[in-house]
Amino acid sequence: MNRRTLVEFITAWILILVATVVILMPIFNINNVKNIFIAVISFYGIIHLFKNIYILKYKEYSGFSTAISSVIILIIMFFLDVNDSPWNLALILFIWIILMSLTKLKESDYYHDKKNKLWVLNIANLILFILSGILATINLYYTSDIQTLVLGFFFLINGILELIDPIVAYILEKK
Numbered sequence: 001m002n003r004r005t006l007v008e009f010i011t012a013w014i015l016i017l018v019a020t021v022v023i024l025m026p027i028f029n030i031n032n033v034k035n036i037f038i039a040v041i042s043f044y045g046i047i048h049l050f051k052n053i054y055i056l057k058y059k060e061y062s063g064f065s066t067a068i069s070s071v072i073i074l075i076i077m078f079f080l081d082v083n084d085s086p087w088n089l090a091l092i093l094f095i096w097i098i099l100m101s102l103t104k105l106k107e108s109d110y111y112h113d114k115k116n117k118l119w120v121l122n123i124a125n126l127i128l129f130i131l132s133g134i135l136a137t138i139n140l141y142y143t144s145d146i147q148t149l150v151l152g153f154f155f156l157i158n159g160i161l162e163l164i165d166p167i168v169a170y171i172l173e174k175k
Contacts (some may be wrong), residue, residue, distance in 0.1 A: 001170050004055045008166040011051045015159035018043055023152035031144040033089060033151070034082040038074065040155060041096065045070025062107040069099035086147065090140040093151075097133035101126060121168055125161045132157045 001009070022040060030036070045067040052063025073096045080088040104126045111119035136154035140147050 002173065004060075005166045005169045005173065007051050007054045009163070009170070011047055012159055012163035012166065014047055015044065015162060016156060019152050019154075019156035019159050022155060023149060025152070026145040026148050031148060032083070033144050033147045034077070036148055037082065037089065037092075037151060038077060040151065041070045041073050041077075044155075045074075060107070060110055062103050062110070065103040065106065066100065069096060069103060072099060083144075086141045089147065090137045093133070093140065093154075094137045097130065097137070100133075101130055104129060117172075118165065118169060121165065125164060129158060129161055132161075 018040060022036060025031070025036060048063040048066035048070075050063075052061060052067075055063075073092060076092055076095065080092060082089045082092065104122065108119045108122035108126065111117075111122055132154055136150050139150050142150075
C-alpha cells in the first residue's frame with residue numbers, strides 16, 4: 001500500500017470514529033448542537049490538512065480545500081445562531097456540502113487528468129455525498145438529540161464514502 005492510500009485509509013477511519021462518537025453523544029446528554037458541529041467541522045478540517053501535508057508529494061490538494069471549506073463554515077457560524085434556529089444549522093450544513101462537493105469534483109477531475117479510472121468512483125461518491133447531505137439537511141428541524149444523531153449519521157456516511165476510495169485504490173494497486 002503506497003503512502004497516499006495508507007494516509008487516506010487512516011483518515012477515513014478516524015472520521016468514522018469521530019462520527020461514531022457524535023452518534024453516541026445523546027446517550028450521555030451532550031446535546032449542544034452548535035458546539036458539536038463546531039468540533040466536528042474543526043476536526044474534519046484539521047485532519048484533512050494533516051492528510052494533505054503527509055501526501056504533499058502527490059500534488060493533490062483536496063485536503064487544503066477541505067480545510068479552507070471548514071474555516072469558511074466556522075466563520076459563518078459566528079454570524080448565525082444555530083441553537084435557536086434549526087434552519088440556520090441546515091443552511092450552514094448545506095453551504096458546507098456545496099463547498100465539499102466542489103472539492104470532491106476537483107478531486108475527480110484530478111483523477112480524470114491522470115487517466116485514473118477512480119474518477120468514476122469519485123463521481124459516484126460525490127452523488128451519494130450530495131444525496132446524503134440533502135437528506136441530513138432536510139431532517140435538521142427536530143430536537144437537539146435528533147439533530148445530533150442526524151449529523152452523526154451524515155458524518156458516518158461521509159467517512160464510509162471516503163473509505164471506499166483507498167480500499168478500491170489498494171485493490172487496483174494489487175492487480
